[in-house]
Amino acid sequence: xxxxxxxxMSAIKIKNLxxxxxxxxxxxxxxxEIKEGELFGLLGPNGAGKSTTLNMLATMMMPTSGNATINxxxxxxxxxxxxxxxxxxxxPSLDDELTGKENLxxxxxxxxxxxxLRANRIEEVLKLVGLEDKAKFQIKTYSGGMKRRLExxxxxxxxxxxxxxDEPTLGLDPQTRRGIWDYIQKLNKDEGLTIILTTxxxxxxxxxxDRIAIIDNGKIIALDTPENMKNIMGGDILKIExxxxxxxxxILKFDWIxxxxxxxxxxxxxxxxGGSAIPDILKAxxxxxxxxxxxxxxxxxxxxxxxxxxxxxxxxxxxxSTNQIKSMMNQWGKR
Amino acid sequence: MGQEIMFxxxxxxxxxxxxxxxxARSRIxxxxxxxxxWLFILGFxxxxxxxxxxxxxxxxxxxxxxxxxxxxxxxxxxxSIIYDRQFGFLKEILVAPVSRSSIVxxxxxxxxxxxxxxxxxxxxxxxxxxxxxxxxxxxxxxPFMILIAISFVAMGLIxxxxxxxxxxxxxxxxxxxxxxxxxxxxxFPLKDVPDAMKVISYFDPLSYGIDGIRGSLVGITNVxxxxxxxxxxxxxxxMISFGTVMFKKSTQS
Numbered sequence: 348x349x350x351x352x353x354x355x356m357s358a359i360k361i362k363n364l365x366x367x368x369x370x371x372x373x374x375x376x377x378x379x380e381i382k383e384g385e386l387f388g389l390l391g392p393n394g395a396g397k398s399t400t401l402n403m404l405a406t407m408m409m410p411t412s413g414n415a416t417i418n419x420x421x422x423x424x425x426x427x428x429x430x431x432x433x434x435x436x437x438x439p440s441l442d443d444e445l446t447g448k449e450n451l452x453x454x455x456x457x458x459x460x461x462x463x464l465r466a467n468r469i470e471e472v473l474k475l476v477g478l479e480d481k482a483k484f485q486i487k488t489y490s491g492g493m494k495r496r497l498e499x500x501x502x503x504x505x506x507x508x509x510x511x512x513d514e515p516t517l518g519l520d521p522q523t524r525r526g527i528w529d530y531i532q533k534l535n536k537d538e539g540l541t542i543i544l545t546t547x548x549x550x551x552x553x554x555x556x557d558r559i560a561i562i563d564n565g566k567i568i569a570l571d572t573p574e575n576m577k578n579i580m581g582g583d584i585l586k587i588e589x590x591x592x593x594x595x596x597x598i599l600k601f602d603w604i605x606x607x608x609x610x611x612x613x614x615x616x617x618x619x620x621g622g623s624a625i626p627d628i629l630k631a632x633x634x635x636x637x638x639x640x641x642x643x644x645x646x647x648x649x650x651x652x653x654x655x656x657x658x659x660x661x662x663x664x665x666x667x668s669t670n671q672i673k674s675m676m677n678q679w680g681k682r
Numbered sequence: 683m684g685q686e687i688m689f690x691x692x693x694x695x696x697x698x699x700x701x702x703x704x705x706a707r708s709r710i711x712x713x714x715x716x717x718x719x720w721l722f723i724l725g726f727x728x729x730x731x732x733x734x735x736x737x738x739x740x741x742x743x744x745x746x747x748x749x750x751x752x753x754x755x756x757x758x759x760x761x762s763i764i765y766d767r768q769f770g771f772l773k774e775i776l777v778a779p780v781s782r783s784s785i786v787x788x789x790x791x792x793x794x795x796x797x798x799x800x801x802x803x804x805x806x807x808x809x810x811x812x813x814x815x816x817x818x819x820x821x822x823x824x825p826f827m828i829l830i831a832i833s834f835v836a837m838g839l840i841x842x843x844x845x846x847x848x849x850x851x852x853x854x855x856x857x858x859x860x861x862x863x864x865x866x867x868x869x870f871p872l873k874d875v876p877d878a879m880k881v882i883s884y885f886d887p888l889s890y891g892i893d894g895i896r897g898s899l900v901g902i903t904n905v906x907x908x909x910x911x912x913x914x915x916x917x918x919x920x921m922i923s924f925g926t927v928m929f930k931k932s933t934q935s
Contacts, residue, residue: 425779426781427779434777501774
């Protein structure tokens with residue numbers, strides 16, 4: 348019975364999913380379960396296997412081995428899966444010569460939506476992404492951000508149960524990116540839509556996602572909420588600047604202090620929750636007559652988490668993978 | 683599962699081609715200038731040196747030029763699916779719950795409709811100018827025009843499935859499209875050409891199309907319009923089937 352409920356709750360189940368291109372293993376036996384209503388992020392450098400994973404889930408690529416189910420339907424049943432998912436590709440996939448509305452019309456027809464339903468839904472999704480005024484213009488007059496919004500709107504046209512977003516804010520300016528984040532959050536929170544996105548932006552995964560899987564070289568190397576991931580790093584670091592770092596080190600004896608490192612002019616204190624620790628530390632210092640010049644709080648970022656697991660920054664990793672992909676593509680082309 | 687050919691899906695893909703066609707009217711109008719340049723210059727230029735029994739040369743040439751415009755428009759239309767791939771729109775089509783056969787048929791019919799319309803414009807103007815007679819033969823020519831269009835759009839799709847970008851287009855024009863056109867009997871009668879050339883022309887799908895159009899419009903034919911029709915019908919079906927196989931292959935990964 349318990350299993351039955353669990354079955355119903357999971358939108359996606361991935362079992363040993365693998366994709367090889369020749370000898371190159373792009374996705375290496377991934378196992379993953381994504382819950383209904385979750386906003387889930389696949390985070391990793393370019394070429395880590397995120398897009399390949401997403402493309403397999405969206406039926407655009409066949410897995411080499413392993414399997415996955417979307418709403419309990421195997422991804423090999425392509426058409427049944429296609430009907431229930433919406434996909435926003437990494438690269439633009441709109442018809443530039445058609446208008447925004449015509450692009451949505453086409454989509455609605457492809458998903459066999461009846462005329463009235465189509466017309467209503469077009470208005471709905473255009474409103475959702477704030478493009479009502481632009482509906483009658485050709486796509487070639489749209490900005491990058493507008494195109495992305497229209498693609499998200501199009502992905503929603505046919506009431507999918509799951510929306511896939513492949514690098515939804517790649518190449519957009521920070522302000523537009525913020526706007527897209529708001530739309531994504533609105534869809535997830537207000538409409539209860541299950542959303543799976545890929546990104547190589549740490550802050551994007553951190554800001555948006557309920558849970559994150561860090562993917563590196565085709566494998567999931569970490570899977571948790573952004574908060575928990577950062578907590579693995581041991582919590583916040585308080586850098587307390589004071590001439591009397593030795594005395595401060597001695598008087599700070601709270602049991603919630605996880606670690607202390609003393610330097611000449613400052614003391615680093617690791618705590619789970621930096622914000623609530625600062626007042627206690629300041630109070631203790633002033634009672635002991637120790638003068639504190641400044642306190643800096645350093646929150647571990649996902650970047651730190653990534654380094655923790657891979658020993659490299661995401662950028663170093665990217666340079667590597669890009670080379671790997673290039674040589675893979677060359678070989679692929681020669682066949 | 684997912685393999686059924688749906689009329690609704692074919693219509694949707696066809697409709698998009700039509701929308702784009704209507705939107706690109708001016709470009710199409712300028713592409714129609716080319717067949718008339720051929721028709722007038724060759725038609726009047728060769729009128730004294732080539733004699734066709736019972737017919738002025740321009741009347742013999744007009745069906746050939748109708749075939750030519752359909753050939754060029756169709757091949758280009760099929761190959762232009764490369765643009766859909768380059769600009770990403772093909773992914774939007776592929777991720778939809780639509781069978782690959784429906785996509786190929788929709789694309790083929792879309793391109794074929796445009797090519798046939800172009801052919802009809804040349805046919806109409808040639809009739810209006812009195813190069814060919816207007817009558818029952820005019821109606822008879824239309825099925826041949828449609829079949830030529832279908833065959834060559836599908837051929838364009840097959841070529842496109844093996845091409846990464848439009849860079850190779852010039853080569854396709856020089857080594858495939860021009861020979862198909864020149865060997866089809868569009869410009870001169872195939873009756874008196876050297877045997878080797880005659881044999882090659884039997885393998886040229888366009889030669890049956892031109893022969894059929896010419897047979898319908900001016901009553902001159904090599905193999906008879908019934909043979910022309912049968913062969914062309916077979917070629918169209920074959921091309922669409924092969925096109926579907928190639929399209930599936932090129933979109934699978």
